[in-house]
Amino acid sequence: MMKLAKRMNGLAVFGAILFMVIQVIGDLYLPTLTADIIDNGVATGDVDYIISVGIKMLGFSLLSVAAATANVYLASRQSQLLGKNVRSSIFKKVSYFSNDAIDELGTSSLITRTTNDVVQVQMVAMMALRMMIMAPIMLTGAGVMAYNREPKLASIFLYVLPILAIFMVAIMYFAVPYFKKMQSKTDRLNLVFREGLTGIRVIRAFNRNDSEIKRFDAANKDFADTSIKANTIMSFMMPVMTLIISATNISIIWFGGHYIGDGLMEVGNLITFMTYAMQILMSFMMLSMIFIFIPRAQVSAARINEVLETESSVKDPEKPVKVQMADKGTLEFDHVDFRYTGAEQLALEDIDFKGNKGEMVAVIGGTGSGKSTLANLIARFYDIESGSIRINNVDIRDMNQKDLRSLIGYAPQKAVLFTGTIRSNMQYGKPDATDEEIWHALEVAQAKDFVSELPDGLDSNVEQGGGNFSGGQKQRLSIARALVSKADILVFDDSFSALDFKTDAALRNALVPETKDSVVMVIAQRISTVMNADTILVMDGGRIVGKGTHEELKETNATYQEIMNSQMREEEI
Numbered sequence: 001m002m003k004l005a006k007r008m009n010g011l012a013v014f015g016a017i018l019f020m021v022i023q024v025i026g027d028l029y030l031p032t033l034t035a036d037i038i039d040n041g042v043a044t045g046d047v048d049y050i051i052s053v054g055i056k057m058l059g060f061s062l063l064s065v066a067a068a069t070a071n072v073y074l075a076s077r078q079s080q081l082l083g084k085n086v087r088s089s090i091f092k093k094v095s096y097f098s099n100d101a102i103d104e105l106g107t108s109s110l111i112t113r114t115t116n117d118v119v120q121v122q123m124v125a126m127m128a129l130r131m132m133i134m135a136p137i138m139l140t141g142a143g144v145m146a147y148n149r150e151p152k153l154a155s156i157f158l159y160v161l162p163i164l165a166i167f168m169v170a171i172m173y174f175a176v177p178y179f180k181k182m183q184s185k186t187d188r189l190n191l192v193f194r195e196g197l198t199g200i201r202v203i204r205a206f207n208r209n210d211s212e213i214k215r216f217d218a219a220n221k222d223f224a225d226t227s228i229k230a231n232t233i234m235s236f237m238m239p240v241m242t243l244i245i246s247a248t249n250i251s252i253i254w255f256g257g258h259y260i261g262d263g264l265m266e267v268g269n270l271i272t273f274m275t276y277a278m279q280i281l282m283s284f285m286m287l288s289m290i291f292i293f294i295p296r297a298q299v300s301a302a303r304i305n306e307v308l309e310t311e312s313s314v315k316d317p318e319k320p321v322k323v324q325m326a327d328k329g330t331l332e333f334d335h336v337d338f339r340y341t342g343a344e345q346l347a348l349e350d351i352d353f354k355g356n357k358g359e360m361v362a363v364i365g366g367t368g369s370g371k372s373t374l375a376n377l378i379a380r381f382y383d384i385e386s387g388s389i390r391i392n393n394v395d396i397r398d399m400n401q402k403d404l405r406s407l408i409g410y411a412p413q414k415a416v417l418f419t420g421t422i423r424s425n426m427q428y429g430k431p432d433a434t435d436e437e438i439w440h441a442l443e444v445a446q447a448k449d450f451v452s453e454l455p456d457g458l459d460s461n462v463e464q465g466g467g468n469f470s471g472g473q474k475q476r477l478s479i480a481r482a483l484v485s486k487a488d489i490l491v492f493d494d495s496f497s498a499l500d501f502k503t504d505a506a507l508r509n510a511l512v513p514e515t516k517d518s519v520v521m522v523i524a525q526r527i528s529t530v531m532n533a534d535t536i537l538v539m540d541g542g543r544i545v546g547k548g549t550h551e552e553l554k555e556t557n558a559t560y561q562e563i564m565n566s567q568m569r570e571e572e573i
């Protein structure tokens with residue numbers, strides 16, 4: 001919590017505390033003036049005295065209200081700014097995470113941490129600036145003032161405060177564990193909700209609505225049960241507090257009344273004492289509330305710090321090398337081994353190949369053979385275990401990730417589009433791309449026809465996740481986006497899979513003149529997509545089991561022949 005609290009503006013925090021102290025002084029002084037006005041003004045009928053002390057009281061009240069307003073303003077502003085600051089730090093941090101760090105923390109949990117956890121911290125920051133410092137000062141100040149006024153009556157607190165303390169400790173003991181659990185339950189709730197929303201079509205297609213609803217209800221019930229338990233315990237607080245406050249007031253009036261009757265005390269003092277008693281009990285309650293909320297916020301702060309302190313395993317080098325791919329350009333895998341974090345087996349083993357500028361390297365293989373993993377390594381989404389990946393003879397680990405990725409145009413297996421327009425999506429990798437460049441890329445990607453038929457053309461809306469386009473259209477837009485960037489290395493990860501044979505063929509033909517200045521890697525499942533490649537890598541179980549041209553592999557490679565036989569009719573081959 002303290003680590004995060006350091007992000008607040010020191011001067012504003014000091015201001016909030018200063019105003020709070022002024023408010024407390026005002027609040028503590030007012031009851032004394034009340035006693036004064038009653039005992040020396042009302043009791044003696046001295047109107048002048050009443051007016052002068054009344055004005056004084058008004059002045060102190062105004063000062064107290066102004067100070068409280070300033071304190072609340074600064075406290076809420078600082079806590080909101082803290083929330084904003086932490087949220088952007090998390091987002092910034094996560095956007096530079098290596099993929100395994102994201103895999104480890106989980107997307108749903110990252111969302112909960114950025115939203116719900118930050119709110120918990122924000123709330124406690126607000127409470128801290130408002131109450132955490134005010135409560136002890138008020139408690140001590142009101143205690144001293146009450147004792148100075150009437151030491152005889154002050155002994156009541158020797159009985160009341162321990163009872164209150166025992167009650168509060170009991171509440172904390174039972175409620176805090178439930179409050180702590182609530183964050184992980186929120187994670188689970190968000191995970192199930194997110195899966196239910198993103199997978200809604202599959203859920204409907206498989207008629208799994210009922211079981212998904214049950215799964216959500218279970219997570220929802222779990223969260224609600226924990227929350228109800230915590231709040232049930234908390235619900236004892238108000239009635240018991242009211243009881244204790246009433247009992248204290250009755251005792252004060254009982255004993256105070258006797259003292260007044262015996263001429264040992266004045267009426268004004270009794271009223272003042274009761275006000276201080278209220279302040280003492282309220283401060284005590286505030287303090288206890290803070291102690292109940294702090295543990296939950298502490299859990300949230302730890303979860304936030306875990307994200308902020310996670311170091312991406314993929315790091316930029318101290319002395320980065322810049323690579324220019326002007327005349328010549330190569331992409332080379334040199335005996336690369338790679339393993340996912342925590343996995344026992346290598347996902348890729350001894351991957352060795354080279355692609356030159358103007359050449360197409362195709363990768364084919366069964367599902368799970370490691371094709372996408374290989375593509376992900378080029379952009380250094382993960383670091384390899386041994387061997388080396390080189391661009392123009394420079395190891396990609398010796399380059400800045402930003403520089404490296406600016407060399408790469410990437411169309412992922414699952415086409416990802418962003419909310420906005422077609423133009424904004426096309427300019428994602430090249431913000432200054434002109435309409436002419438965009439239309440050209442769309443033409444090559446076989447997307448020109450359907451985009452030009454849209455009433456708003458390039459200004460047509462793209463809904464969340466590209467939901468208003470078909471799978472094949474999304475793929476073509478994603479390919480066009482990669483082409484707009486005119487990158488030196490183009491990676492198409494199974495991006496032709498949703499295209500029909502005719503479009504696939506037209507796209508590949510159109511790609512040839514476009515990509516003569518790039519190293520192109522095409523990952524595919526279909527023989528027809530890869531057969532014209534300069535080098536075809538046949539993958540199986542994370543290894544390259546065949547390397548060569550279509551003509552070579554169809555004669556010599558059993559795995560390639562197997563794939564070929566399963567896909568093509570004799571005459572096509």
Ligand SMILES: Nc1ncnc2c1ncn2[C@@H]1O[C@H](COP(=O)(O)OP(=O)(O)OP(=O)(O)O)[C@@H](O)[C@H]1O
Pocket residue numbers: 103340343347365366367368369370371372373374413
């Ligand atoms: N993030 C990950 N963490 C752990 N293992 C993974 C991860 N991603 C993939 N794998 C594993 O690595 C292996 C290769 O997966 P990869 O996605 O590269 O296969 P692929 O050839 O692209 O398959 P497909 O054609 O079905 O997309 C698989 O066994 C898979 O289970």
